[in-house]
Amino acid sequence: xxxxxxxxxxxxxxxxxxxxxxxxxxxxxxxxxxxxxxxxxxxxxxxxxxxxxxxxxxxxxxxxxxxxxxxxxxxxxxxxxxxxxxxxxxxxxxxxxxxxxxxxxxxxxxxxxxxxxxxxxxxxxxxxxxxxxxxxxxxxxxxxxxxxxxxxxxxxxxxxxxxxxxxxxxxxxxxxxxxxxxxxxxxxxxxxxxxxxxxxxxxxxxxxxxxxxxxxxxxxxxxxxxxxxxxxxxxxx
Amino acid sequence: xxxxxxxxxxxxxxxxxxxxxxxxxxxxxxxxxxxxxxxxxxxxxxxxxxxxxxxxxxxxxxxxxxxxxxxxxxxxxxxxxxxxxxxxxxxxxxxxxxxxxxxxxxxxxxxxxxxxxxxxxxxxxxxxxxxxxxxxxxxxxxxxxxxxxxxxxxxxxxxxxxxxxxxxxxxxxxxxxxxxxxxxxxxxxxxxxxxxxxxxxxxxxxxxxxxxxxxxxxxxxx
Numbered sequence: 001x002x003x004x005x006x007x008x009x010x011x012x013x014x015x016x017x018x019x020x021x022x023x024x025x026x027x028x029x030x031x032x033x034x035x036x037x038x039x040x041x042x043x044x045x046x047x048x049x050x051x052x053x054x055x056x057x058x059x060x061x062x063x064x065x066x067x068x069x070x071x072x073x074x075x076x077x078x079x080x081x082x083x084x085x086x087x088x089x090x091x092x093x094x095x096x097x098x099x100x101x102x103x104x105x106x107x108x109x110x111x112x113x114x115x116x117x118x119x120x121x122x123x124x125x126x127x128x129x130x131x132x133x134x135x136x137x138x139x140x141x142x143x144x145x146x147x148x149x150x151x152x153x154x155x156x157x158x159x160x161x162x163x164x165x166x167x168x169x170x171x172x173x174x175x176x177x178x179x180x181x182x183x184x185x186x187x188x189x190x191x192x193x194x195x196x197x198x199x200x201x202x203x204x205x206x207x208x209x210x211x212x213x214x215x216x217x218x219x220x221x222x223x224x225x226x227x228x229x230x231x232x233x234x235x236x237x
Numbered sequence: 238x239x240x241x242x243x244x245x246x247x248x249x250x251x252x253x254x255x256x257x258x259x260x261x262x263x264x265x266x267x268x269x270x271x272x273x274x275x276x277x278x279x280x281x282x283x284x285x286x287x288x289x290x291x292x293x294x295x296x297x298x299x300x301x302x303x304x305x306x307x308x309x310x311x312x313x314x315x316x317x318x319x320x321x322x323x324x325x326x327x328x329x330x331x332x333x334x335x336x337x338x339x340x341x342x343x344x345x346x347x348x349x350x351x352x353x354x355x356x357x358x359x360x361x362x363x364x365x366x367x368x369x370x371x372x373x374x375x376x377x378x379x380x381x382x383x384x385x386x387x388x389x390x391x392x393x394x395x396x397x398x399x400x401x402x403x404x405x406x407x408x409x410x411x412x413x414x415x416x417x418x419x420x421x422x423x424x425x426x427x428x429x430x431x432x433x434x435x436x437x438x439x440x441x442x443x444x445x446x447x448x449x450x451x452x453x454x455x456x457x458x459x
Binding site for chain 2: 070146150153157163
């Protein structure tokens with residue numbers, strides 16, 4: 001594929017993704033039958049479950065980017081890491097909010113210390129700290145290595161957090177997949193899952209392009225007049 | 238191996254010369270223990286029940302102070318660049334620093350136990366298991382803490398960044414250490430102590446090896 005046609009791919013993915021999410025949500029809201037026990041509240045599942053899958057996917061992709069950057073040192077992985085991390089944090093935050101909205105009428109409380117809920121909250125904090133680290137590290141080389149290292153460590157930590165919280169306290173529903181729910185619920189679930197997938201991959205591609213532009217600006221040699229006036233670089237380790 | 242011994246000796250000597258700071262961190266931890274009891278109120282039963290949680294929270298809060306301090310010296314006059322030129326290798330530097338931090342945190346933990354016993358009436362005769370939990374828990378704090386301190390020492394807003402990165406990561410340490418310490422203080426009729434200490438040990442093994450592996454990249458690149 002030529003670079004020119006690739007330029008259109010990301011916005012196209014965003015548009016298709018947004019359209020699919022609208023279609024899937026409309027189907028879930030108006031066409032699908034209400035669930036027997038939970039009634040209308042259950043309809044939030046059509047966004048909640050796909051959000052959970054995609055948050056996991058985005059963060060796994062970020063982990064892959066971190067490993068790829070540490071192994072190859074190719075800057076494109078750093079740009080993608082930045083984009084995927086931000087997307088993973090946004091999706092995980094949305095997941096927590098949707099969960100709280102669903103939990104209030106169903107469990108009677110906004111929040112519960114259930115393993116998956118608590119692990120998601122810890123994951124938001126652990127991964128959300130990495131963009132903060134990037135914001136405060138000014139040297140591009142350091143920033144890239146630090147965030148890749150922090151990402152690898154945070155990812156290795158997630159299973160330990162899950163098991164520790166599981167032993168500590170256990171109330172969440174069993175995971176919903178197309179196999180565990182009635183076929184009447186399949187289509188909106190699947191359409192939304194792919195809609196959110198296209199949406200975030202498109203947005204991540206656009207965001208990575210933005211990171212690449214910023215990196216080019218940061219690492220560009222200063223104009224000759226400025227270079228003569230500039231003081232030597234400080235503290236490089 | 239000899240590189241590790243030399244690095245450890247250097248870090249322990251640094252801590253010994255800055256021992257006044259350790260006293261200040263202890264005072265901070267003791268003050269935190271005192272303040273937690275104001276949050277709960279003078280209910281002696283509730284205080285005793287939550288004593289283990291307060292101890293580990295005080296230790297966790299105090300640890301960010303001592304961990305952040307541990308890399309201050311290395312940045313003065315770019316001392317770290319000289320250290321990296323030594324034939325010891327970054328792994329020896331990391332383990333030396335991590336063991337020194339661990340020693341300091343474990344001492345702090347041991348020193349805070351009497352404060353907890355006095356304030357919350359949470360005494361126990363099972364001192365050996367308690368010491369083991371403190372050793373494991375502080376190892377779990379210092380392994381990732383040392384790596385993150387190396388990163389945040391050179392960033393802006395380092396006081397906020399270190400806890401921001403470290404706290405979510407050490408949730409399993411906090412959970413397991415609090416549970417295990419509670420079981421030692423309040424009794425363990427169901428024999429649950431072993432799984433919690435195993436979890437602590439597992440966390441330490443994962444983070445000690447992973448952070449040792451990645452430390453070289455953190456100090457050498459950029």
